[in-house]
Amino acid sequence: MKRILIIATDGFEQSELMEPKKLLEEAGAEVTVASLDDGEIKGWKDKNWGDSVKVDLTVDEVAEGDYDALLLPGGQMNPDILRMNDTVIDLIKQFDGANKPIAAICHAPWLLAEAGIIDGKTVTGWPSIRTDLKNAGGEVVDKTVTVDGNLITSRNPDDIPAFTSTLMSALKMGEKLAENGQRIPENA
Template identity: 85%
Template sequence: MTRILIIATDGFEQSELMEPKSLLEDAGANITVASLEEGEIKGWNDGNWGDSVSVDLTVEEVSEGDYDALLLPGGQINPDILRMNETVIDLVKQFDGANKPIAAICHAPWLLAEADIIDGKTVTGWPSIRTDLENAGGDIVDQTVAVDGNLITSRNPDDIPAFTSTLMSALKMADNLDRIPEDA
Protein backbone atom coordinates (compact mmCIF):
# COMPACT_ATOMS: atom_id res chain seq x y z
CA MET A 1 0.00 0.00 0.00
CA THR A 2 1.23 3.47 -0.89
CA ARG A 3 1.95 5.59 2.20
CA ILE A 4 1.73 9.37 1.92
CA LEU A 5 2.62 11.91 4.59
CA ILE A 6 0.76 15.22 4.68
CA ILE A 7 2.35 17.94 6.79
CA ALA A 8 0.07 20.85 7.71
CA THR A 9 -0.92 23.14 10.55
CA ASP A 10 -3.73 25.59 11.32
CA GLY A 11 -4.59 27.73 8.33
CA PHE A 12 -4.07 25.12 5.60
CA GLU A 13 -6.13 25.80 2.49
CA GLN A 14 -9.03 23.46 3.18
CA SER A 15 -9.51 22.19 -0.38
CA GLU A 16 -5.79 21.61 -0.88
CA LEU A 17 -5.63 19.15 2.00
CA MET A 18 -9.11 17.63 2.00
CA GLU A 19 -9.53 16.96 -1.74
CA PRO A 20 -6.15 15.32 -2.46
CA LYS A 21 -6.43 13.35 0.80
CA SER A 22 -9.86 12.03 -0.16
CA LEU A 23 -8.85 11.24 -3.75
CA LEU A 24 -5.69 9.45 -2.65
CA GLU A 25 -7.50 7.47 0.04
CA ASP A 26 -10.18 6.48 -2.48
CA ALA A 27 -7.36 5.23 -4.71
CA GLY A 28 -6.03 3.03 -1.90
CA ALA A 29 -3.30 5.18 -0.36
CA ASN A 30 -2.68 5.24 3.37
CA ILE A 31 -2.52 8.88 4.50
CA THR A 32 -0.90 10.21 7.67
CA VAL A 33 -1.50 13.82 8.70
CA ALA A 34 1.36 15.24 10.75
CA SER A 35 1.46 18.64 12.42
CA LEU A 36 3.36 20.64 14.99
CA GLU A 37 1.07 19.57 17.83
CA GLU A 38 -1.34 16.74 18.63
CA GLY A 39 -5.11 17.06 18.30
CA GLU A 40 -6.71 18.80 15.36
CA ILE A 41 -5.77 21.48 12.86
CA LYS A 42 -8.22 23.94 11.38
CA GLY A 43 -8.48 24.73 7.69
CA TRP A 44 -8.98 28.08 5.98
CA ASN A 45 -11.91 28.21 3.58
CA ASP A 46 -13.15 31.21 1.57
CA GLY A 47 -11.69 33.81 3.93
CA ASN A 48 -12.86 32.13 7.14
CA TRP A 49 -11.85 29.29 9.41
CA GLY A 50 -13.06 26.02 7.95
CA ASP A 51 -13.20 22.38 8.97
CA SER A 52 -10.81 20.63 11.30
CA VAL A 53 -8.70 17.58 10.51
CA SER A 54 -7.36 15.12 13.06
CA VAL A 55 -3.60 14.99 13.47
CA ASP A 56 -2.26 11.43 13.38
CA LEU A 57 1.29 12.23 14.52
CA THR A 58 3.44 15.23 15.34
CA VAL A 59 6.27 16.05 12.94
CA GLU A 60 8.73 14.86 15.59
CA GLU A 61 7.12 11.40 15.49
CA VAL A 62 7.39 10.80 11.73
CA SER A 63 10.25 9.43 9.70
CA GLU A 64 10.78 9.85 5.95
CA GLY A 65 11.55 6.13 5.72
CA ASP A 66 7.98 5.23 6.63
CA TYR A 67 6.44 7.01 3.61
CA ASP A 68 6.52 6.89 -0.17
CA ALA A 69 5.73 10.59 -0.73
CA LEU A 70 5.19 13.94 0.95
CA LEU A 71 2.20 16.18 0.23
CA LEU A 72 2.25 19.84 1.32
CA PRO A 73 -1.05 21.75 1.10
CA GLY A 74 -0.95 25.51 0.76
CA GLY A 75 -2.88 28.39 2.12
CA GLN A 76 -0.98 31.48 3.18
CA ILE A 77 -0.94 30.84 6.94
CA ASN A 78 -0.01 27.13 6.96
CA PRO A 79 3.30 27.11 5.03
CA ASP A 80 4.40 30.42 6.51
CA ILE A 81 4.25 28.85 9.98
CA LEU A 82 5.72 25.51 8.85
CA ARG A 83 8.74 27.04 7.09
CA MET A 84 9.91 28.38 10.46
CA ASN A 85 10.02 24.86 11.97
CA GLU A 86 13.39 23.08 11.70
CA THR A 87 11.88 19.59 11.96
CA VAL A 88 9.53 20.27 9.04
CA ILE A 89 12.32 21.65 6.87
CA ASP A 90 14.55 18.69 7.77
CA LEU A 91 11.76 16.29 6.73
CA VAL A 92 11.39 18.07 3.37
CA LYS A 93 15.16 17.74 2.86
CA GLN A 94 15.04 14.05 3.81
CA PHE A 95 12.26 13.29 1.30
CA ASP A 96 14.25 15.16 -1.35
CA GLY A 97 17.48 13.36 -0.44
CA ALA A 98 15.64 10.03 -0.81
CA ASN A 99 14.33 11.21 -4.21
CA LYS A 100 10.73 10.59 -3.09
CA PRO A 101 7.89 12.62 -4.62
CA ILE A 102 7.21 15.92 -2.88
CA ALA A 103 3.94 17.51 -3.97
CA ALA A 104 3.48 21.17 -2.96
CA ILE A 105 0.56 23.37 -4.01
CA CYS A 106 -0.23 27.10 -3.78
CA HIS A 107 1.95 28.72 -1.06
CA ALA A 108 3.49 25.36 0.00
CA PRO A 109 6.47 25.68 -2.38
CA TRP A 110 7.73 28.22 0.19
CA LEU A 111 8.76 25.11 2.15
CA LEU A 112 10.78 23.86 -0.81
CA ALA A 113 12.55 27.22 -1.03
CA GLU A 114 13.24 27.19 2.72
CA ALA A 115 14.68 23.67 2.40
CA ASP A 116 16.93 24.98 -0.40
CA ILE A 117 15.89 22.27 -2.86
CA ILE A 118 14.56 24.29 -5.83
CA ASP A 119 17.76 25.85 -7.17
CA GLY A 120 17.78 25.08 -10.90
CA LYS A 121 14.39 23.33 -10.74
CA THR A 122 11.25 24.21 -12.67
CA VAL A 123 8.45 25.03 -10.21
CA THR A 124 5.18 26.89 -9.94
CA GLY A 125 3.11 28.25 -7.08
CA TRP A 126 0.69 30.97 -6.03
CA PRO A 127 1.54 34.25 -7.86
CA SER A 128 2.56 36.12 -4.69
CA ILE A 129 5.35 33.63 -3.86
CA ARG A 130 6.86 33.33 -7.33
CA THR A 131 9.49 36.02 -6.63
CA ASP A 132 10.51 34.07 -3.50
CA LEU A 133 10.79 30.89 -5.56
CA GLU A 134 12.82 32.70 -8.22
CA ASN A 135 15.10 34.19 -5.53
CA ALA A 136 15.68 30.62 -4.28
CA GLY A 137 16.92 29.70 -7.75
CA GLY A 138 13.74 28.20 -9.18
CA ASP A 139 12.78 28.43 -12.84
CA ILE A 140 9.20 29.69 -12.51
CA VAL A 141 6.40 28.64 -14.84
CA ASP A 142 2.70 29.50 -14.81
CA GLN A 143 1.07 26.17 -15.52
CA THR A 144 -1.27 23.73 -13.82
CA VAL A 145 1.48 21.35 -12.72
CA ALA A 146 5.25 21.63 -12.91
CA VAL A 147 7.27 18.44 -12.50
CA ASP A 148 11.03 18.48 -12.13
CA GLY A 149 12.58 15.29 -10.84
CA ASN A 150 10.79 14.38 -7.62
CA LEU A 151 9.17 17.83 -7.20
CA ILE A 152 5.52 18.32 -8.17
CA THR A 153 4.16 21.85 -7.79
CA SER A 154 0.83 23.48 -8.61
CA ARG A 155 -0.64 26.98 -8.37
CA ASN A 156 -4.06 26.89 -6.70
CA PRO A 157 -7.16 24.84 -5.82
CA ASP A 158 -8.26 24.72 -9.47
CA ASP A 159 -5.16 22.60 -10.14
CA ILE A 160 -6.04 19.89 -7.57
CA PRO A 161 -7.21 17.21 -10.05
CA ALA A 162 -4.04 17.48 -12.16
CA PHE A 163 -1.87 17.89 -9.05
CA THR A 164 -3.28 14.74 -7.47
CA SER A 165 -3.18 12.62 -10.63
CA THR A 166 0.44 13.69 -11.22
CA LEU A 167 1.36 12.56 -7.71
CA MET A 168 -0.46 9.27 -8.30
CA SER A 169 1.47 8.77 -11.56
CA ALA A 170 4.76 9.46 -9.77
CA LEU A 171 3.80 6.80 -7.23
CA LYS A 172 2.86 4.34 -9.97
CA MET A 173 -0.77 4.34 -8.85
CA ALA A 174 -1.82 4.60 -12.52
CA ASP A 175 -4.46 1.90 -12.18
CA ASN A 176 -6.34 4.31 -9.90
CA LEU A 177 -6.12 7.44 -12.05
CA ASP A 178 -9.62 6.91 -13.45
CA ARG A 179 -10.96 7.59 -9.96
CA ILE A 180 -10.08 11.28 -10.23
CA PRO A 181 -12.85 13.30 -11.88
CA GLU A 182 -11.68 16.09 -14.20
CA ASP A 183 -13.36 18.70 -11.97
CA ALA A 184 -12.55 17.17 -8.58
Template identity: 80%
Template sequence: MKRILIIATDGFEQSELMKPKALLEEANAQITVASLEDGSIKGWNQGEWGDSVAVDKTVDSVNEGDFDALLLPGGQINPDVLRMNDRVIELVRDFNSANKPIAAICHAPWLLAEADIIAGKVVTGWPSIRTDLRNAGGEVVDKTVAVDGNIITSRNPDDIPAFTATLMSALAMDKVTESA
Protein backbone atom coordinates (compact mmCIF):
# COMPACT_ATOMS: atom_id res chain seq x y z
CA MET A 1 0.00 0.00 0.00
CA LYS A 2 1.37 3.39 -1.01
CA ARG A 3 1.33 6.17 1.58
CA ILE A 4 0.69 9.66 0.23
CA LEU A 5 0.93 12.90 2.16
CA ILE A 6 -1.35 15.76 1.14
CA ILE A 7 -0.41 19.15 2.57
CA ALA A 8 -3.14 21.80 2.47
CA THR A 9 -4.77 24.56 4.48
CA ASP A 10 -7.95 26.63 4.30
CA GLY A 11 -8.64 27.80 0.77
CA PHE A 12 -7.43 24.70 -1.08
CA GLU A 13 -9.13 24.23 -4.45
CA GLN A 14 -11.77 21.71 -3.43
CA SER A 15 -11.64 19.54 -6.56
CA GLU A 16 -7.83 19.43 -6.52
CA LEU A 17 -7.76 17.80 -3.10
CA MET A 18 -10.99 15.79 -3.10
CA LYS A 19 -10.79 14.15 -6.55
CA PRO A 20 -7.16 12.96 -6.40
CA LYS A 21 -7.70 11.82 -2.80
CA ALA A 22 -10.76 9.76 -3.81
CA LEU A 23 -9.02 8.26 -6.85
CA LEU A 24 -5.92 7.37 -4.83
CA GLU A 25 -7.98 5.84 -2.01
CA GLU A 26 -9.93 3.82 -4.59
CA ALA A 27 -6.55 2.47 -5.73
CA ASN A 28 -5.82 1.46 -2.11
CA ALA A 29 -3.43 4.29 -1.23
CA GLN A 30 -3.26 5.43 2.37
CA ILE A 31 -3.79 9.19 2.44
CA THR A 32 -2.72 11.51 5.26
CA VAL A 33 -3.92 15.11 5.16
CA ALA A 34 -1.53 17.41 7.01
CA SER A 35 -2.10 21.09 7.72
CA LEU A 36 -0.79 23.91 9.86
CA GLU A 37 -3.24 23.20 12.70
CA ASP A 38 -5.39 20.33 13.98
CA GLY A 39 -9.10 20.09 13.21
CA SER A 40 -10.34 20.60 9.69
CA ILE A 41 -9.63 22.77 6.69
CA LYS A 42 -12.16 24.35 4.35
CA GLY A 43 -12.01 24.14 0.58
CA TRP A 44 -12.67 26.84 -1.99
CA ASN A 45 -15.21 25.80 -4.59
CA GLN A 46 -16.13 27.93 -7.60
CA GLY A 47 -15.76 31.28 -5.85
CA GLU A 48 -17.25 30.26 -2.50
CA TRP A 49 -16.18 28.39 0.60
CA GLY A 50 -16.73 24.68 0.06
CA ASP A 51 -16.53 21.47 2.04
CA SER A 52 -14.29 20.80 5.01
CA VAL A 53 -11.73 18.03 5.20
CA ALA A 54 -10.45 16.51 8.43
CA VAL A 55 -6.79 17.11 9.22
CA ASP A 56 -5.04 13.87 10.16
CA LYS A 57 -1.81 15.45 11.38
CA THR A 58 -0.08 18.80 11.59
CA VAL A 59 2.90 19.49 9.35
CA ASP A 60 5.04 19.60 12.50
CA SER A 61 4.21 15.94 13.21
CA VAL A 62 4.92 14.38 9.79
CA ASN A 63 8.16 13.30 8.18
CA GLU A 64 9.05 12.50 4.58
CA GLY A 65 10.31 9.05 5.61
CA ASP A 66 6.78 7.94 6.49
CA PHE A 67 5.43 8.51 2.96
CA ASP A 68 5.97 7.43 -0.63
CA ALA A 69 4.83 10.69 -2.29
CA LEU A 70 3.68 14.26 -1.66
CA LEU A 71 0.55 15.77 -3.23
CA LEU A 72 0.00 19.53 -3.19
CA PRO A 73 -3.45 20.80 -4.22
CA GLY A 74 -3.78 24.32 -5.53
CA GLY A 75 -6.23 27.11 -5.19
CA GLN A 76 -4.92 30.63 -4.83
CA ILE A 77 -5.21 30.99 -1.05
CA ASN A 78 -3.86 27.60 0.04
CA PRO A 79 -0.36 27.58 -1.51
CA ASP A 80 0.12 31.29 -0.88
CA VAL A 81 -0.31 30.67 2.87
CA LEU A 82 1.67 27.42 2.86
CA ARG A 83 4.70 28.86 1.05
CA MET A 84 5.24 31.19 4.02
CA ASN A 85 5.56 28.25 6.44
CA ASP A 86 9.14 27.06 6.98
CA ARG A 87 8.12 23.50 7.94
CA VAL A 88 6.04 23.07 4.78
CA ILE A 89 8.97 24.21 2.62
CA GLU A 90 11.32 21.92 4.55
CA LEU A 91 9.00 18.96 3.84
CA VAL A 92 8.89 19.79 0.12
CA ARG A 93 12.69 19.87 0.09
CA ASP A 94 12.88 16.61 2.05
CA PHE A 95 10.66 14.78 -0.47
CA ASN A 96 12.76 16.20 -3.30
CA SER A 97 16.05 15.19 -1.66
CA ALA A 98 14.66 11.66 -1.25
CA ASN A 99 13.70 11.70 -4.96
CA LYS A 100 10.09 10.85 -4.08
CA PRO A 101 7.25 11.98 -6.34
CA ILE A 102 5.96 15.50 -5.66
CA ALA A 103 2.69 16.24 -7.46
CA ALA A 104 1.62 19.91 -7.51
CA ILE A 105 -1.37 21.30 -9.39
CA CYS A 106 -2.69 24.79 -10.25
CA HIS A 107 -1.09 27.37 -7.89
CA ALA A 108 0.69 24.67 -5.82
CA PRO A 109 3.92 24.83 -7.89
CA TRP A 110 4.48 28.11 -5.99
CA LEU A 111 5.60 25.81 -3.16
CA LEU A 112 8.16 24.18 -5.45
CA ALA A 113 9.49 27.61 -6.43
CA GLU A 114 9.66 28.66 -2.77
CA ALA A 115 11.56 25.46 -1.96
CA ASP A 116 13.99 26.31 -4.78
CA ILE A 117 13.67 22.88 -6.43
CA ILE A 118 12.53 23.70 -9.99
CA ALA A 119 15.62 25.32 -11.51
CA GLY A 120 16.23 23.53 -14.80
CA LYS A 121 13.02 21.47 -14.50
CA VAL A 122 10.12 21.37 -16.96
CA VAL A 123 7.00 22.48 -15.06
CA THR A 124 3.51 23.84 -15.60
CA GLY A 125 0.93 25.58 -13.44
CA TRP A 126 -1.93 28.04 -13.41
CA PRO A 127 -1.26 30.82 -15.96
CA SER A 128 -0.85 33.57 -13.34
CA ILE A 129 2.08 31.80 -11.63
CA ARG A 130 4.03 30.86 -14.75
CA THR A 131 6.23 33.97 -14.55
CA ASP A 132 7.07 33.02 -10.94
CA LEU A 133 7.98 29.51 -12.10
CA ARG A 134 10.21 30.94 -14.86
CA ASN A 135 11.83 33.32 -12.37
CA ALA A 136 12.59 30.29 -10.16
CA GLY A 137 14.46 28.73 -13.09
CA GLY A 138 11.75 26.41 -14.36
CA GLU A 139 11.18 25.71 -18.03
CA VAL A 140 7.44 26.41 -18.20
CA VAL A 141 5.17 24.55 -20.61
CA ASP A 142 1.42 24.65 -21.20
CA LYS A 143 0.60 20.94 -20.96
CA THR A 144 -1.93 18.85 -19.06
CA VAL A 145 0.90 17.24 -17.08
CA ALA A 146 4.60 18.06 -17.00
CA VAL A 147 6.93 15.44 -15.55
CA ASP A 148 10.60 16.08 -14.88
CA GLY A 149 12.27 13.53 -12.65
CA ASN A 150 10.23 13.30 -9.45
CA ILE A 151 8.34 16.55 -10.11
CA ILE A 152 4.79 16.23 -11.51
CA THR A 153 2.85 19.44 -12.25
CA SER A 154 -0.51 20.26 -13.80
CA ARG A 155 -2.43 23.42 -14.66
CA ASN A 156 -6.02 23.26 -13.40
CA PRO A 157 -8.96 21.08 -12.27
CA ASP A 158 -9.54 19.82 -15.83
CA ASP A 159 -6.13 18.12 -15.59
CA ILE A 160 -6.98 16.11 -12.44
CA PRO A 161 -7.55 12.71 -14.14
CA ALA A 162 -4.21 12.85 -16.00
CA PHE A 163 -2.46 14.42 -12.98
CA THR A 164 -3.62 11.65 -10.66
CA ALA A 165 -2.90 8.89 -13.18
CA THR A 166 0.63 10.24 -13.62
CA LEU A 167 1.22 10.18 -9.84
CA MET A 168 -0.13 6.61 -9.71
CA SER A 169 2.19 5.62 -12.53
CA ALA A 170 5.18 7.19 -10.74
CA LEU A 171 4.28 5.04 -7.72
CA ALA A 172 3.68 1.91 -9.85
CA MET A 173 0.09 1.77 -8.62
CA ASP A 174 -2.72 0.09 -10.49
CA LYS A 175 -4.90 2.77 -12.02
CA VAL A 176 -8.63 2.79 -11.46
CA THR A 177 -11.17 4.32 -13.76
CA GLU A 178 -12.87 7.45 -12.49
CA SER A 179 -16.34 6.73 -11.18
CA ALA A 180 -19.21 8.48 -12.91
Protein backbone atom coordinates (compact mmCIF):
# COMPACT_ATOMS: atom_id res chain seq x y z
CA MET A 1 0.00 0.00 0.00
CA LYS A 2 1.30 3.43 -0.96
CA ARG A 3 1.36 6.11 1.74
CA ILE A 4 0.82 9.72 0.65
CA LEU A 5 1.25 12.79 2.81
CA ILE A 6 -0.84 15.89 2.14
CA ILE A 7 0.34 19.10 3.80
CA ALA A 8 -2.24 21.90 3.97
CA THR A 9 -3.66 24.58 6.22
CA ASP A 10 -6.71 26.85 6.33
CA GLY A 11 -7.55 28.28 2.93
CA PHE A 12 -6.59 25.24 0.85
CA GLU A 13 -8.49 25.01 -2.43
CA GLN A 14 -11.15 22.51 -1.41
CA SER A 15 -11.24 20.50 -4.64
CA GLU A 16 -7.44 20.28 -4.83
CA LEU A 17 -7.23 18.46 -1.50
CA MET A 18 -10.48 16.51 -1.36
CA GLU A 19 -10.64 15.17 -4.92
CA PRO A 20 -7.07 13.79 -5.13
CA LYS A 21 -7.42 12.41 -1.58
CA LYS A 22 -10.62 10.58 -2.54
CA LEU A 23 -9.17 9.23 -5.80
CA LEU A 24 -5.97 8.06 -4.11
CA GLU A 25 -7.87 6.36 -1.28
CA GLU A 26 -10.20 4.66 -3.78
CA ALA A 27 -7.09 3.34 -5.55
CA GLY A 28 -5.87 1.81 -2.28
CA ALA A 29 -3.49 4.45 -0.94
CA GLU A 30 -3.28 5.48 2.69
CA VAL A 31 -3.51 9.29 2.79
CA THR A 32 -2.45 11.39 5.79
CA VAL A 33 -3.35 15.06 6.16
CA ALA A 34 -0.79 17.09 8.10
CA SER A 35 -1.08 20.74 9.09
CA LEU A 36 0.47 23.34 11.36
CA ASP A 37 -1.95 22.60 14.21
CA ASP A 38 -4.21 19.77 15.44
CA GLY A 39 -7.94 19.71 14.81
CA GLU A 40 -9.41 20.66 11.46
CA ILE A 41 -8.51 22.91 8.57
CA LYS A 42 -11.05 24.79 6.50
CA GLY A 43 -11.12 24.76 2.72
CA TRP A 44 -11.83 27.58 0.30
CA LYS A 45 -14.52 27.06 -2.35
CA ASP A 46 -16.09 29.45 -4.83
CA LYS A 47 -14.75 32.64 -3.17
CA ASN A 48 -15.91 31.60 0.30
CA TRP A 49 -15.03 29.23 3.13
CA GLY A 50 -15.78 25.61 2.30
CA ASP A 51 -15.71 22.32 4.18
CA SER A 52 -13.33 21.32 6.93
CA VAL A 53 -10.94 18.39 6.86
CA LYS A 54 -9.62 16.51 9.88
CA VAL A 55 -5.91 16.90 10.54
CA ASP A 56 -4.27 13.51 11.17
CA LEU A 57 -0.88 14.84 12.31
CA THR A 58 0.90 18.14 12.74
CA VAL A 59 3.89 18.78 10.48
CA ASP A 60 6.10 18.46 13.58
CA GLU A 61 4.93 14.83 13.96
CA VAL A 62 5.65 13.86 10.33
CA ALA A 63 8.69 11.96 9.06
CA GLU A 64 9.45 11.86 5.33
CA GLY A 65 10.56 8.23 5.65
CA ASP A 66 7.02 7.15 6.51
CA TYR A 67 5.60 8.20 3.12
CA ASP A 68 6.00 7.37 -0.56
CA ALA A 69 4.93 10.78 -1.92
CA LEU A 70 3.95 14.32 -0.96
CA LEU A 71 0.88 16.12 -2.29
CA LEU A 72 0.52 19.90 -1.93
CA PRO A 73 -2.90 21.39 -2.73
CA GLY A 74 -3.17 25.01 -3.75
CA GLY A 75 -5.47 27.85 -2.95
CA GLN A 76 -3.92 31.27 -2.51
CA MET A 77 -3.89 31.42 1.30
CA ASN A 78 -2.77 27.86 2.03
CA PRO A 79 0.69 27.83 0.37
CA ASP A 80 1.33 31.46 1.27
CA ILE A 81 0.98 30.55 4.97
CA LEU A 82 2.86 27.25 4.64
CA ARG A 83 5.87 28.74 2.86
CA MET A 84 6.62 30.77 5.99
CA ASN A 85 6.97 27.58 8.10
CA ASP A 86 10.50 26.14 8.30
CA THR A 87 9.28 22.63 9.15
CA VAL A 88 7.10 22.51 6.03
CA ILE A 89 9.95 23.72 3.81
CA ASP A 90 12.36 21.23 5.41
CA LEU A 91 9.90 18.38 4.76
CA ILE A 92 9.63 19.37 1.10
CA LYS A 93 13.43 19.39 0.85
CA GLN A 94 13.56 15.95 2.49
CA PHE A 95 11.06 14.46 0.02
CA ASP A 96 13.06 16.00 -2.82
CA GLY A 97 16.36 14.74 -1.40
CA ALA A 98 14.86 11.23 -1.23
CA ASN A 99 13.71 11.64 -4.87
CA LYS A 100 10.11 10.88 -3.89
CA PRO A 101 7.24 12.26 -5.98
CA ILE A 102 6.12 15.76 -4.95
CA ALA A 103 2.82 16.79 -6.55
CA ALA A 104 1.94 20.50 -6.32
CA ILE A 105 -1.10 22.12 -7.93
CA CYS A 106 -2.28 25.71 -8.51
CA HIS A 107 -0.51 28.05 -6.02
CA ALA A 108 1.31 25.17 -4.26
CA PRO A 109 4.40 25.35 -6.52
CA TRP A 110 5.19 28.51 -4.48
CA LEU A 111 6.27 26.00 -1.82
CA LEU A 112 8.65 24.31 -4.26
CA ALA A 113 10.17 27.70 -5.07
CA GLU A 114 10.52 28.50 -1.37
CA ALA A 115 12.27 25.16 -0.84
CA GLY A 116 14.69 26.02 -3.66
CA ILE A 117 14.01 22.85 -5.64
CA ILE A 118 12.75 24.15 -9.01
CA ASP A 119 15.92 25.75 -10.35
CA GLY A 120 16.44 24.27 -13.82
CA LYS A 121 13.18 22.28 -13.66
CA THR A 122 10.15 22.56 -15.94
CA VAL A 123 7.07 23.44 -13.88
CA THR A 124 3.61 24.93 -14.17
CA GLY A 125 1.19 26.58 -11.77
CA TRP A 126 -1.56 29.16 -11.41
CA PRO A 127 -0.92 32.12 -13.78
CA SER A 128 -0.32 34.65 -10.98
CA ILE A 129 2.65 32.69 -9.55
CA ARG A 130 4.41 31.92 -12.83
CA THR A 131 6.74 34.92 -12.54
CA ASP A 132 7.71 33.74 -9.04
CA LEU A 133 8.42 30.27 -10.41
CA LYS A 134 10.52 31.73 -13.22
CA ASN A 135 12.41 33.95 -10.76
CA ALA A 136 13.18 30.80 -8.72
CA GLY A 137 14.88 29.33 -11.80
CA GLY A 138 12.01 27.23 -13.14
CA GLU A 139 11.21 26.88 -16.81
CA VAL A 140 7.50 27.67 -16.71
CA VAL A 141 5.02 26.12 -19.15
CA ASP A 142 1.25 26.29 -19.48
CA LYS A 143 0.28 22.60 -19.47
CA THR A 144 -2.31 20.48 -17.67
CA VAL A 145 0.41 18.54 -15.89
CA THR A 146 4.18 18.80 -16.02
CA VAL A 147 6.64 16.20 -14.79
CA ASP A 148 10.33 16.93 -14.31
CA GLY A 149 12.17 14.31 -12.30
CA ASN A 150 10.20 13.78 -9.09
CA LEU A 151 8.21 17.03 -9.42
CA ILE A 152 4.62 16.90 -10.69
CA THR A 153 2.91 20.28 -11.15
CA SER A 154 -0.50 21.37 -12.44
CA ARG A 155 -2.32 24.67 -12.94
CA ASN A 156 -5.83 24.56 -11.47
CA PRO A 157 -8.78 22.41 -10.33
CA ASP A 158 -9.63 21.46 -13.93
CA ASP A 159 -6.30 19.60 -14.02
CA ILE A 160 -7.05 17.36 -11.00
CA PRO A 161 -7.80 14.14 -12.93
CA ALA A 162 -4.56 14.32 -14.94
CA PHE A 163 -2.62 15.56 -11.87
CA THR A 164 -3.82 12.67 -9.71
CA SER A 165 -3.36 10.10 -12.48
CA THR A 166 0.22 11.28 -12.99
CA LEU A 167 0.95 10.91 -9.27
CA MET A 168 -0.56 7.41 -9.32
CA SER A 169 1.61 6.51 -12.31
CA ALA A 170 4.72 7.83 -10.55
CA LEU A 171 3.84 5.57 -7.61
CA LYS A 172 3.09 2.62 -9.93
CA MET A 173 -0.34 2.30 -8.37
CA GLY A 174 -1.66 0.17 -11.23
CA GLU A 175 -4.27 2.40 -12.77
CA LYS A 176 -4.62 5.64 -14.57
CA LEU A 177 -7.42 8.15 -14.78
CA ALA A 178 -8.89 9.60 -17.95
CA GLU A 179 -9.21 13.38 -18.25
CA ASN A 180 -12.73 13.10 -16.80
CA GLY A 181 -11.51 11.17 -13.74
CA GLN A 182 -12.75 7.73 -14.86
CA ARG A 183 -10.40 4.85 -14.18
CA ILE A 184 -8.53 3.28 -17.07
CA PRO A 185 -7.11 -0.24 -16.49
CA GLU A 186 -3.29 -0.31 -16.58
CA ASN A 187 -3.23 -2.56 -19.66
CA ALA A 188 -5.71 -0.47 -21.68
